[in-house]
Amino acid sequence: MKGMGGEGEDCPFEFNFDPATFKVGDTVSYKVSTMEGWPFVGTLIEVHDDYVVISPGPTEPDARYRASRQDRPMVDGAEI
Numbered sequence: 001m002k003g004m005g006g007e008g009e010d011c012p013f014e015f016n017f018d019p020a021t022f023k024v025g026d027t028v029s030y031k032v033s034t035m036e037g038w039p040f041v042g043t044l045i046e047v048h049d050d051y052v053v054i055s056p057g058p059t060e061p062d063a064r065y066r067a068s069r070q071d072r073p074m075v076d077g078a079e080i
Helices: none
Strands: 027-031 042-046 052-055 065-068
Touching: 027 052
Parallel strands: none
Antiparallel strands: 027 042, 042 052, 052 065
């Protein structure tokens, strides 16, 4: 993502924003319902017809969040 890193740098992540092509291992930008406006980065560990399961990464290795299957998946804040 151009211009999303530090000054003059690109973002270090490449996101999949197309829910029709989601697959396990994709990096996604997701939202949490109770943290409006804050973007989070996670990895898809399950992909289903109407939802996905996201791992938020190495800082929370055992965490798994169920989210909506949309361009930026939404996690219910009660799960966090």
